[in-house]
Amino acid sequence: MSLRISRQLLTRIEEHLEQVYPEEGAGMIVGLENASGRQALDLIPLPNQRQEAERHHRYLLSPQALLEAEVSAEARGLDIIGVFHSHPDHPARPSEFDRSWALPWYSYVITSVRQGAARESRSWRLLDDRSAFSEETIESDDHRPFLEK
Amino acid sequence: MNIIRIPTALRPYAENNREYESSAATVGEALQQLLAAYPALQPHLLDEEGELRAYVNLFINEDEASSFGGQQAPLKPGDRLLIVPSIAGGAQEPPPTLTDDPGPTSPASNPTLVDHAALKTNQALIILLLLAAFLADLAWLVLAVGLVMAIGTALARPGFLPVYRLLKSRRLVKADPIPDAPQPHRFAQGLGAAVLLAANTAFWAVLPALGWGLVWLVIALAALNLFGGFCVGCALYYWLGRMGLRGFGPQPGASAGSAGELSGE
Numbered sequence: 398m399s400l401r402i403s404r405q406l407l408t409r410i411e412e413h414l415e416q417v418y419p420e421e422g423a424g425m426i427v428g429l430e431n432a433s434g435r436q437a438l439d440l441i442p443l444p445n446q447r448q449e450a451e452r453h454h455r456y457l458l459s460p461q462a463l464l465e466a467e468v469s470a471e472a473r474g475l476d477i478i479g480v481f482h483s484h485p486d487h488p489a490r491p492s493e494f495d496r497s498w499a500l501p502w503y504s505y506v507i508t509s510v511r512q513g514a515a516r517e518s519r520s521w522r523l524l525d526d527r528s529a530f531s532e533e534t535i536e537s538d539d540h541r542p543f544l545e546k
Numbered sequence: 547m548n549i550i551r552i553p554t555a556l557r558p559y560a561e562n563n564r565e566y567e568s569s570a571a572t573v574g575e576a577l578q579q580l581l582a583a584y585p586a587l588q589p590h591l592l593d594e595e596g597e598l599r600a601y602v603n604l605f606i607n608e609d610e611a612s613s614f615g616g617q618q619a620p621l622k623p624g625d626r627l628l629i630v631p632s633i634a635g636g637a638q639e640p641p642p643t644l645t646d647d648p649g650p651t652s653p654a655s656n657p658t659l660v661d662h663a664a665l666k667t668n669q670a671l672i673i674l675l676l677l678a679a680f681l682a683d684l685a686w687l688v689l690a691v692g693l694v695m696a697i698g699t700a701l702a703r704p705g706f707l708p709v710y711r712l713l714k715s716r717r718l719v720k721a722d723p724i725p726d727a728p729q730p731h732r733f734a735q736g737l738g739a740a741v742l743l744a745a746n747t748a749f750w751a752v753l754p755a756l757g758w759g760l761v762w763l764v765i766a767l768a769a770l771n772l773f774g775g776f777c778v779g780c781a782l783y784y785w786l787g788r789m790g791l792r793g794f795g796p797q798p799g800a801s802a803g804s805a806g807e808l809s810g811e
Contacts, residue, residue: 478554
């Protein structure tokens with residue numbers, strides 16, 4: 398189980414999440430899944446809809462935003478294949494709160510942003526029984542796992 | 547017949563179908579038909595009590611089904627029932643509060659991150675505007691800078707915080723959060739505002755040399771802070787604390803470093 402994503406897209410994710418630090422940032426990952434695997438091809442950064450006081454540790458993307466993202470991806474022959482979000486000053490591991498709100502199948506790319514700088518990105522998928530996340534490998538351009546810089 | 551739209555993430559649990567045709571007369575009935583056709587969807591649409599999960603939103607065509615009675619809402623032939631999740635999550639525990647608004651919290655009881663980029667932007671703008679005021683002989687600009695600093699102090703934030711936020715949103719500056727006590731920076735800014743207001747009083751009393759001397763004092767202290775990293779106002783704040791004055795911290799917290807490392811105005 399892996400997510401192929403270019404270094405350029407990973408950098409765009411990082412830059413967006415650094416920009417909104419110390420708040421959590423998030424958006425959708427557009428791509429394709431076929432027999433050869435899952436490939437990210439584009440991003441849709443979205444505004445965090447949580448109340449301002451909560452945004453430092455919570456994010457929310459509206460259903461309208463997701464619907465628009467799905468329709469626009471489908472019009473391009475693509476799909477929403479996942480979600481990216483940041484954990485400001487916290488590890489790039491899903492929290493219990495992440496699990497309770499997670500959808501199956503999606504790739505959840507979590508970036509740890511510490512002191513305003515993106516440090517580590519990891520990707521996770523919810524197990525079918527919803528009991529936990531399982532980590533998937535991030536395959537970037539240079540075929541190295543994108544981990545701690 | 548009406549159509550149920552299945553979100554992308556749930557299609558693998560519905561035999562990869564994007565839509566499902568139902569003959570239901572209500573939203574609840576439509577969901578029952580969908581779950582009967584694709585039982586693997588159930589854990590992702592319903593919780594352990596059989597209620598819709600918190601992230602599940604239902605729309606009838608363009609409108610939220612909750613406006614029409616939720617699961618009791620009627621469906622007409624040709625209606626589209628859209629299942630659209632909210633996407634949410636977040637870090638496990640709230641991290642330390644970051645503030646670019648130095649406020650009254652105690653660093654000992656509640657570790658605070660102070661955005662020093664906001665402080666330095668504030669100092670740079672104070673220096674630039676006061677230099678412009680001196681060069682163009684604009685006493686009103688001195689008054690304006692003093693008022694901005696005074697208002698910022700009253701609101702417990704750098705006076706030019708809106709400018710900093712604008713620059714940050716355009717990626718011209720980057721946040722520099724550091725564990726620190728915000729109170730000394732607030733005090734230092736208030737002190738600068740007081741000196742500038744005193745300078746305006748000197749201008750009003752036709753003592754321009756005294757007025758501009760006070761303006762240069764503020765410029766010098768802000769520059770010492772911006773370029774040298776030494777905050778005279780913060781040092782004074784801690785000195786007053788050591789003198790036992792109420793409302794002043796006794797000394798820099800362990801996380802805040804020495805007064806000489808603090809930068810604020």
